């Protein structure tokens with residue numbers, strides 16, 4: 001049968017990206033691949049499936065999440081022709097915003113050095129041994145892979161951008177033995193907590209993109225178990241005042257921005273939403289070393305959206321990101 005006539009879930013099954021047991025155990029989660037109409041009707045689905053279908057096979061089971069790169073497959077496991085083919089195919093899934101990955105020796109040098117945020121974050125994560133983690137807005141799964149290093153029962157990533165889910169599926173082609181990580185094509189708001197709830201939720205890089213922050217916080221809370229932990233990472237306003245970005249306007253060149261909250265205002269929101277033990281554990285300015293144009297994201301990046309004094313091109317103070325830890329009551 002023409003591979004493109006097969007629905008994406010059958011395709012994932014045919015490619016053996018997970019074991020039969022995993023498909024059975026998480027059947028209701030895998031159904032999201034078929035239920036999400038936006039994903040299923042995406043105009044590029046055929047193109048992306050073709051790319052996945054052409055990926056060379058490596059029989060290396062090597063994985064290492066401990067360094068800056070998520071490493072999948074031994075460097076020597078592909079010959080030079082296959083490596084070149086792999087690089088070209090992965091480049092066709094650009095832009096790669098999050099990474100870096102090293103896949104069988106191919107260095108995916110993404111726009112973001114996501115390892116910088118991981119370094120700021122990792123010492124504040126609770127013990128998640130044998131617990132379930134939800135990574136909302138997980139992009140291609142860089143942090144979800146990192147979390148596997150902490151020995152959870154399961155990590156479930158969710159992202160509403162179909163391309164990033166395909167990037168994950170491309171990496172998963174080289175990590176078929178991993179059963180504890182699923183990345184699903186849906187928004188946090190669409191995920192039904194009846195399917196599963198979580199001991200730890202990460203919401204990183206989402207809040208400033210939402211038009212309705214209260215709705216996002218409600219969705220976050222609904223997905224959490226009682227006493228569960230939240231890691232909320234977002235851009236904050238360095239003054240006490242929130243910055244509201246009007247429809248059609250940009251912030252550091254980014255469209256689709258709602259409100260950039262002041263730190264104390266965000267703490268108040270968390271309190272009002274039913275969280276306690278709230279702490280802001282890190283604040284850091286984003287630099288053009290952490291976020292930059294590369295071969296894997298050839299568009300404009302942070303430095304193109306900053307003035308010489310470090311303010312954004314719109315005249316707002318330098319981009320500052322904060323990490324909050326909180327517990328659901």
Ligand SMILES: C[S@@+](CC[C@H](N)C(=O)[O-])C[C@H]1O[C@@H](n2cnc3c(N)ncnc32)[C@H](O)[C@@H]1O
Pocket residue numbers: 098114136137138139158159160161164186187188189203204205206209233
């Ligand atoms: C700025 S990136 C952050 C990625 C990653 N979490 C990080 O911290 O680097 C935002 C990602 O969240 C996704 N996204 C935005 N809103 C979302 C939502 N409500 N539910 C799920 N994904 C969302 C976008 O598609 C994008 O991949």
